[in-house]
Amino acid sequence: MLRFILTRASLLIPTFLGVTLLTFLLIRLVPGDPIEVRVGERGISPERLAQFRHELGLDQPLWKQFLDYIGGVLSGDLGTSLVTHNPVLQEFLTLFPATIELAFMAMLFASVVGLPAGIVAAVKRGSWFDHGVMGLSLTGYSMPIFWWGLLLILLFSVNLGWTPVSGRLDLLYYVEPVTGFMLIDTLLVGEYGAFWSALEHLILPTVVLGTIPLAVVARMTRSAMLEVLGEDYIRTARAKGLNSRRVVGLHALRNALIPVVTVIGLQVGTLLGGAILTETIFSWPGVGKWLIESINRRDYPALQGGVLLIASTVMAVNLLVDLLYGVLNPRIRHAR
Amino acid sequence: MTTDVQPVASRPPHPLAETWYHFRQNHGAVLGLVVITAITIVAILADVIAPHSPIAQYRDSILAPPVWHDAGSWRFILGTDDIGRDMLSRLIHGARLSMMIGVIVVTLSLAVGLGLGMVAGFFGGITDVLVMRFMDILLSLPSLLLAVVVAAILGPGLFNAMLAVSVVVVPHYARLTRAAVMAEMSKDYVIASRVAGAGPLRLMLVVVLPNCAAPLIVQATLGFSTAILDAAALGFLGLGAQPPTPEWGTMLASSLQFLQRAPWVVTWPGVAILVTVLAFNLLGDGLRDALDPKLKR
Amino acid sequence: MPLLDIQNLSVAFSTRAGTFRAVDGIDLQVDEGEVVGIVGESGSGKSVTSLAVMGLIPSAGTVIADRMSFAGTDLRTLSRSQRRRITGKDVAMVFQEPMTSLNPCFTVGFQIGESLKVHEGLSGRALRHRTIELLEQVGIPAPESRLSAFPHQLSGGMNQRVMIAIAIACNPRLLIADEPTTALDVTIQKQILDLLVGLQRDRGMALILITHDMGVVAETAHRVVVMYAGQVAETRSATELFERPRHPYTGALLDALPERALGRRRLPTIPGVVPGIADRPQGCLFNPRCPRAQDRCRAERPALLADDAGRARCFYPLNSQSEVTA
Numbered sequence A: 001m002l003r004f005i006l007t008r009a010s011l012l013i014p015t016f017l018g019v020t021l022l023t024f025l026l027i028r029l030v031p032g033d034p035i036e037v038r039v040g041e042r043g044i045s046p047e048r049l050a051q052f053r054h055e056l057g058l059d060q061p062l063w064k065q066f067l068d069y070i071g072g073v074l075s076g077d078l079g080t081s082l083v084t085h086n087p088v089l090q091e092f093l094t095l096f097p098a099t100i101e102l103a104f105m106a107m108l109f110a111s112v113v114g115l116p117a118g119i120v121a122a123v124k125r126g127s128w129f130d131h132g133v134m135g136l137s138l139t140g141y142s143m144p145i146f147w148w149g150l151l152l153i154l155l156f157s158v159n160l161g162w163t164p165v166s167g168r169l170d171l172l173y174y175v176e177p178v179t180g181f182m183l184i185d186t187l188l189v190g191e192y193g194a195f196w197s198a199l200e201h202l203i204l205p206t207v208v209l210g211t212i213p214l215a216v217v218a219r220m221t222r223s224a225m226l227e228v229l230g231e232d233y234i235r236t237a238r239a240k241g242l243n244s245r246r247v248v249g250l251h252a253l254r255n256a257l258i259p260v261v262t263v264i265g266l267q268v269g270t271l272l273g274g275a276i277l278t279e280t281i282f283s284w285p286g287v288g289k290w291l292i293e294s295i296n297r298r299d300y301p302a303l304q305g306g307v308l309l310i311a312s313t314v315m316a317v318n319l320l321v322d323l324l325y326g327v328l329n330p331r332i333r334h335a336r
Numbered sequence B: 001m002t003t004d005v006q007p008v009a010s011r012p013p014h015p016l017a018e019t020w021y022h023f024r025q026n027h028g029a030v031l032g033l034v035v036i037t038a039i040t041i042v043a044i045l046a047d048v049i050a051p052h053s054p055i056a057q058y059r060d061s062i063l064a065p066p067v068w069h070d071a072g073s074w075r076f077i078l079g080t081d082d083i084g085r086d087m088l089s090r091l092i093h094g095a096r097l098s099m100m101i102g103v104i105v106v107t108l109s110l111a112v113g114l115g116l117g118m119v120a121g122f123f124g125g126i127t128d129v130l131v132m133r134f135m136d137i138l139l140s141l142p143s144l145l146l147a148v149v150v151a152a153i154l155g156p157g158l159f160n161a162m163l164a165v166s167v168v169v170v171p172h173y174a175r176l177t178r179a180a181v182m183a184e185m186s187k188d189y190v191i192a193s194r195v196a197g198a199g200p201l202r203l204m205l206v207v208v209l210p211n212c213a214a215p216l217i218v219q220a221t222l223g224f225s226t227a228i229l230d231a232a233a234l235g236f237l238g239l240g241a242q243p244p245t246p247e248w249g250t251m252l253a254s255s256l257q258f259l260q261r262a263p264w265v266v267t268w269p270g271v272a273i274l275v276t277v278l279a280f281n282l283l284g285d286g287l288r289d290a291l292d293p294k295l296k297r
Numbered sequence C: 001m002p003l004l005d006i007q008n009l010s011v012a013f014s015t016r017a018g019t020f021r022a023v024d025g026i027d028l029q030v031d032e033g034e035v036v037g038i039v040g041e042s043g044s045g046k047s048v049t050s051l052a053v054m055g056l057i058p059s060a061g062t063v064i065a066d067r068m069s070f071a072g073t074d075l076r077t078l079s080r081s082q083r084r085r086i087t088g089k090d091v092a093m094v095f096q097e098p099m100t101s102l103n104p105c106f107t108v109g110f111q112i113g114e115s116l117k118v119h120e121g122l123s124g125r126a127l128r129h130r131t132i133e134l135l136e137q138v139g140i141p142a143p144e145s146r147l148s149a150f151p152h153q154l155s156g157g158m159n160q161r162v163m164i165a166i167a168i169a170c171n172p173r174l175l176i177a178d179e180p181t182t183a184l185d186v187t188i189q190k191q192i193l194d195l196l197v198g199l200q201r202d203r204g205m206a207l208i209l210i211t212h213d214m215g216v217v218a219e220t221a222h223r224v225v226v227m228y229a230g231q232v233a234e235t236r237s238a239t240e241l242f243e244r245p246r247h248p249y250t251g252a253l254l255d256a257l258p259e260r261a262l263g264r265r266r267l268p269t270i271p272g273v274v275p276g277i278a279d280r281p282q283g284c285l286f287n288p289r290c291p292r293a294q295d296r297c298r299a300e301r302p303a304l305l306a307d308d309a310g311r312a313r314c315f316y317p318l319n320s321q322s323e324v325t326a
């Protein structure tokens, strides 16, 4: 098992280096003078330019600069924001919990609705329910979520007034961040009103961000279940005289979960991409909105660091999913 | 043996006819095809159909409601936006932009992906490793994030947005092509044509490519929906087509503030995106089922 | 009264090309403690028949029968939950493919114990004890350590033993073994057959042994049903069948046995294949492949004709009186 983990993890090293190289080149590719981009000033005098060039190590050969960059990355130095002058890593870590909270809720929503829908659709293959699930999930999969968010705001916030329009918490409340997760922090200080407010603020963003993963999970669960239900061992389970609940819910589901969990895990990338749109619509103070703002403010070090961190997160999650796949699949777990 | 009683063996139908037969069974796919045809016609005839210019501003009717509202009129069937432009005309011209985005992105990414995949699959070894590693790296970034980054580097604009989206989808085509090429390369007929002296390029284009066309056609169809969706998202974020271009996503970018006063400004561009993307996804799904021999009975 | 009594059983599948009768008017009786062999090439409907007995025909198929009773209970009228109480307990089945018939995600111990838990309410130590006992009975060495093994860690033969352990877990009165050795190595085949026959003898259960190997039937079965294209071609006691087959198809199957082909250079084979969904011939279903076919065979479909020792579906049977004198 340990060897399995180490093999999988080592496979990621070249990819990680590649992503680092990409982000390293990123700041060199943006239009404009690299020093002006880096320092955020225009019309610098030649002496100061040479000084900056030296300070930033730009007079070094490119490979040396890249090594320095990797060294910085590995020791947690991702540069400083041109706008706030805070370390990029620190800014990212302050905002990341908001994104994780939202992404987690969206994934939960997608799984809690998508798994049962896919299972029932597979069992009742060809029924109106099956057609309904397939039609809705294809619609969800085709959804421009930025528009979907606007539509839900129009209906539930503007017309019905049920849910707040934006932000994470009502202005009435202030909760000192401890974990950064609003649902946990409000409970830690025992502010139940704030907890409800945080929950209310999460509803629409969760639905919007969870729509595409929901569609993917439902479709994937259905097709995995259909495949498994045709397997010989399902016939064996029926031949034992087990009831459908046990045949479907235990024998079939346990096998179908292997690909489904993989797909759920791979949706994390989609989620972090979708967070850019969702957070922008709902003014959700997470890393997605921050990235777009960084682009608009030409804060390239922040963009560079943010991209690298998000890519690393996705890679880490994919590694976890890979390991989980091994845990779920006895054929891999007990491979000799 | 008694051959006279053998029932007449039915000749197997032509593969294309068979594909069409399977495809027709799938009502969703047929619907998708019909919708796409309709949108294409609208896109081509945009100048003729659209009642107004997409960028003409009618200052006297700002945020005019659609015709079925009490205050609506037949002059602006779907209403006008915040500077008095006719929504319907903008949507019609937007169809032209979206189809164009689809065609360009798919052509571009397919060409590059096909080339990379063939090179990787055909030459193997270190070339293969390098190309596919690079594809892995692109795939390890969330697709929208990658598109956003590329668009940020290139600067905002419709063409740059198309480039950005193309970059994002190249790995899919490259992987598919490489897998297909590797699978075909080991087959007897390829080995036979190699022995017969077919050059690598000829081998690729004439022998191998037609045999891996099916998955690529499906992927390209689905690629239209990705292209339209992602380009619209970039437009919405202000990184794609710039105003006054009537691109559907761009039209939504500034609409949040009119949500309450003029919901039609928000509704129609989104409906247009959804319907178009859904149609391509339906068509792609239908093609996959019709072309995939594994699912055929 | 036979333990299993089936009359005029038909199983039809609705497919795109129309309805297809995979089993077409079959009679089958099995007495308590009897071994009945069902033989026929693949595609002749043996598996579908046994699945119908188990109540496992998928929903695309319809099962019709004039009579279908087990130990006096009419299987046709039972509710699904009543039926489940018989399936897996009183009637059990062993399938052809041991490697795919066991669930890859659960241990061998769990899969054997599940039947005991569901049908007999065993749990805890009693369950474990009984499971180990079963593994012993099917000849699995070191049974205690095998409890936690997954199917992919065992060989095909071992997995088939596990399948047999599952089937006999609740002491069934009828065991259906559907080509239990076809997927196994030749060396293992005999062991598994011996195990099955031994278990049948020790427990006095009835056994339906499905195979396309006439040799296996010769060694084990009391009575033989020869199936062809969804119908019974011939049914007869085993000794009778091997001495005096009536149906030309049976004759051809017997001629294909290596031990009967002594002195011949090549084993005779039956040309052609079992007609499938699209190519059912007119008249006798076997006529395109039958060396004795006449005009009548191509026009009319013969009924299952009774004689003193069994029945055969043929107008011009082998070993008939006229032939003997001729």
Ligand SMILES: Nc1ncnc2c1ncn2[C@@H]1O[C@H](COP(=O)(O)OP(=O)(O)O)[C@@H](O)[C@H]1O
Pocket (backbone or CB within 6 Å): C013, C015, C020, C022, C040, C041, C042, C043, C044, C045, C046, C047, C048, C049, C058, C060, C061, C276, C277
């Ligand atoms: N679920 C099904 N749907 C349609 N046809 C089936 C199905 N199951 C079996 N058949 C058909 O029934 C016929 C008999 O199959 P089977 O009983 O498996 O033959 P055997 O076990 O004798 O080899 C075959 O032609 C097979 O194609």
Ligand SMILES: [Mg+2]
Pocket (backbone or CB within 6 Å): C042, C043, C046, C047, C048, C178, C179
């Ligand atoms: Mg069979």
